[in-house]
Amino acid sequence: MHVATELDTGLTLHGYIDRVDEAPTGELRIVDYKTGKSPGPLFEAKAMFQMKFYALVVWRTRGVIPRMLQLVYLGNAEMLRYEPDEQDLLATERKVRALWDAITRANESGDWRPHRSALCGWCDHKALCPAWGGTPPPLPQSRPADLTGAAGQTETVPLPTLARSSPPALRVTPRCDPAWRDLRRGRHHRSRGGGLGGQHLSGCRGGT
Numbered sequence: 001m002h003v004a005t006e007l008d009t010g011l012t013l014h015g016y017i018d019r020v021d022e023a024p025t026g027e028l029r030i031v032d033y034k035t036g037k038s039p040g041p042l043f044e045a046k047a048m049f050q051m052k053f054y055a056l057v058v059w060r061t062r063g064v065i066p067r068m069l070q071l072v073y074l075g076n077a078e079m080l081r082y083e084p085d086e087q088d089l090l091a092t093e094r095k096v097r098a099l100w101d102a103i104t105r106a107n108e109s110g111d112w113r114p115h116r117s118a119l120c121g122w123c124d125h126k127a128l129c130p131a132w133g134g135t136p137p138p139l140p141q142s143r144p145a146d147l148t149g150a151a152g153q154t155e156t157v158p159l160p161t162l163a164r165s166s167p168p169a170l171r172v173t174p175r176c177d178p179a180w181r182d183l184r185r186g187r188h189h190r191s192r193g194g195g196l197g198g199q200h201l202s203g204c205r206g207g208t
């Protein structure tokens with residue numbers, strides 16, 4: 001599902017959600033599938049930021065805070081779940097605004113800071129990257145008009161310490177979760193009454 005909304009600053013947020021489940025009661029569950037393995041506990045909040053971003057956009061467009069955010073890791077058969085509240089999504093919005101403000105400042109100053117990480121090994125620009133002793137080509141003289149135009153409208157806010165303040169996501173092992181059984185039923189026996197309905201969401205906590 002493509003979702004999009006515009007903040008009061010004029011900044012447009014949009015994304016593509018893998019799956020949105022709607023219970024008969026109107027409750028929403030946002031689901032995203034990852035081919036890799038689930039992150040360690042220290043990186044759960046970072047992984048969940050994408051889901052909170054989706055939840056924020058859904059909240060702004062439909063007026064409903066999704067009941068559950070669910071990341072499904074196919075690489076090791078684990079799921080991460082999180083039940084967001086309004087404060088979560090307001091913090092996510094502040095963080096998005098702050099990120100956009102940082103991008104705007106970098107665009108105005110031409111000071112784009114590289115950030116070394118494990119992903120550098122896959123980066124096509126490593127040979128040109130200052131973080132690895134390279135020299136990047138000069139920046140183009142012209143700047144995107146919509147980016148510079150939005151600069152005066154963004155507000156500067158400190159980056160929230162979202163990763164530290166958020167409660168940990170719920171880690172679910174597949175053997176206790178009907179949704180996962182249903183997902184894998186092509187290779188395993190079909191379980192009765194499994195399904196993906198919202199009424200099953202809190203049925204098993206044994207895998208936390």
Ligand code: SF4
Pocket residue numbers: 114115116117119120123124125126129130131132
């Ligand atoms: S090599 Fe440089 S540009 Fe590429 S990901 Fe790493 S820090 Fe970023």
